[in-house]
Amino acid sequence: MRWLIMILFLAACAQSPDACDTCDTDEFINKWWIVEADNDMIKNVIGSACYSFVRWEMALPSDTATTEYSYLYAYDPAEDSVPWYVGEWTLDDMTFTIEDSYTITLYKERRNCYDIGTEISGTLIDGTACPCPYKGVSKFE
Secondary structure, three states, X not given: OHHHHHHHHHHHOOOOOOOOOOOOHHHHOOOOEEEEEOOHHHHHHHOOOEXXXXXXXXXXXXXXXXXXXXXXXXXXXXXXXXXXXXXXXXXXXXXXXXXOOEEEEEEEEEOOEEEEEEEEOOEEEEEEEEEOOOOOOOOOO
């Protein structure tokens, strides 16, 4: 079920011609986002879930290097009170790749929100990610 939610989250987001050249991915990472989609089916499945692209570093025992961890978590206050693990992600320019299978690209920043897009099975879907209004799940912030 959680993988379905992740896929639909990604589907809520379509490829625009150009990625955002003024977006700051550091402002997007480690914050909770709620997605609004232009697709009614996606809206019904995603509901009030919030998502966070979490990144942190851990010092290795030698203290001369660090290891970076990048995980996508989801949180739905209507279903459970604890964030759940969705998958690992990487970032290339303005595109997040989740589990080497799905992408989300930031296209435009507007008043603390981002226009985002994805392509799943050849279908382009647009969406908007805005700060999640739910508090109390900030262990990653």
